[in-house]
Amino acid sequence: MRQNDSTPDVACTLTEEQEKERSEEVRSRLITSYVGFDEFENGLRIRFDGTEESLLAVAEFTSAELKCCAFAEYAISVSPPYEETVLTITGPEGTRQIFRDGLVDRLEVEAS
Template sequence: MDSEKTTKTCSSTCKAENRSNELACKLTKLELQERKETVHRSLKTRVVEKKELENGYAYRFPGTDELLRELTEFIKTERECCDFFIFNFSISGDKSEAWLELTGPEGTIDFIQTELGL
């Protein structure tokens, strides 16, 4: 193993970073509308708690396997259309809760409110 790639401890910098800072959705207006009516609405009804972060939001959901699948699909598709997001997914081992953080560059909070409606 390359000693530069492995460490024994993790500092606060052990988080994903983005190379894109452009706040733009790559979906057409029709595709975005369809997504809002299905996936976004479904997730919105399942949010247990919402906390505003400095550069986005954190959402708490029930930790069921079904919801984890839905959140994973949400992340996979959002990565395709909104590559400026950074996703942080924290899941309790006892299935009691799951947290999803959506963060990004300046303006991400407004984008989430306007475009995602979450």
């Protein structure tokens, strides 16, 4: 539901086929470096290993997300001692749940 004219809908615009492809990407590229996540009111923080490969995988994943989930704000951070790459996703109400259901739950299942 649109909150006002300047706030985009909180919905992923991927087709079913694109969603399957993203699911494979999550499994094959992000799962190997997934560390964990934290939730907060308007989003989540997803942690990955602090390797160059992880940083590149998170950046490529984020770039793809910009096309289908334009309602969210994405921040990738890497801070000394560079042990983790952190992807923070925030946005309007509903953002946390969409990424929890669509990304984090997959990472959690695959990591177990």
